[in-house]
Amino acid sequence: ELKVEQNPLFLSMQEGKNYTIYCNYSTTSDRLYWYRQDPGKSLESLFVLLSNGAVKQEGRLMASLDTKARLSTLHITAAVHDLSATYFCAVDMDSGNTPLVFGKGTRLSVIA
Amino acid sequence: EAGVTQFPSHSVIEKGQTVTLRCDPISGHDNLYWYRRVMGKEIKFLLHFVKESKQDESGMPNNRFLAERTGGTYSTLKVQPAELEDSGVYFCASSQPQAGNTEAFFGQGTRLTVV
Numbered sequence: 011e012l013k014v015e016q017n018p019l020f021l022s023m024q025e026g027k028n029y030t031i032y033c034n035y036s037t038t039s040d041r042l043y044w045y046r047q048d049p050g051k052s053l054e055s056l057f058v059l060l061s062n063g064a065v066k067q068e069g070r071l072m073a074s075l076d077t078k079a080r081l082s083t084l085h086i087t088a089a090v091h092d093l094s095a096t097y098f099c100a101v102d103m104d105s106g107n108t109p110l111v112f113g114k115g116t117r118l119s120v121i122a
Numbered sequence: 123e124a125g126v127t128q129f130p131s132h133s134v135i136e137k138g139q140t141v142t143l144r145c146d147p148i149s150g151h152d153n154l155y156w157y158r159r160v161m162g163k164e165i166k167f168l169l170h171f172v173k174e175s176k177q178d179e180s181g182m183p184n185n186r187f188l189a190e191r192t193g194g195t196y197s198t199l200k201v202q203p204a205e206l207e208d209s210g211v212y213f214c215a216s217s218q219p220q221a222g223n224t225e226a227f228f229g230q231g232t233r234l235t236v237v
Binding site: 051052098100108109 | 178226231
């Protein structure tokens with residue numbers, strides 16, 4: 011059974027600081043996703059990581075994937091308040107044609 | 123292009139009542155998924171439709187939950203009778219299977235509270 015573990019579950023960080031969210035998964039997987047959710051809103055896709063060593067960046071967020079270690083990271087650089095949200099990683103087994111298995115999510119609060 | 127839409131956005135019902143949630147996927151998407159997030163826990167898979175057929179319903183908690191997707195368009199998820207532990211946020215997602223990119227798009231969720 012595929013399991014996905016995310017940590018930390020809660021993160022309070024000051025504006026301007028850097029931090030990393032970790033996502034471990036238990037079995038070989040085809041692809042890994044990072045989503046952002048604002049309260050009452052849908053899950054917004056941030057990154058899709060398809061292969062070992064993949065690195066993607068968008069603004070202050072950078073995601074990477076190490077399939078050998080079964081680990082993905084979401085790195086936040088110089089955090090700003092607008093990044094406050096819940097971040098989920100998710101994994102699927104068959105290129106989007108099978109259900110996603112999610113981590114518990116990381117609730118990020120960026121404070122001044 | 124409209125995204126995945128879900129109705130209602132919130133529902134508060136009493137234990138023992140019936141509630142029906144609706145999901146309108148992105149037009150043309152054959153895959154439709156239902157997920158649920160109970161407070162503080164993971165978002166968990168409930169079931170997967172391909173067009174009007176149930177591809178995988180291994181995540182459905184019990185027979186109080188009934189999902190349909192008549193005509194392969196919108197889907198409904200009925201809970202009857204609702205219990206307290208059914209409270210949570212129910213998400214719907216859709217995708218179109220194709221080589222190289224089958225990313226799922228999510229609706230905003232329906233927050234169900236059973237009191």
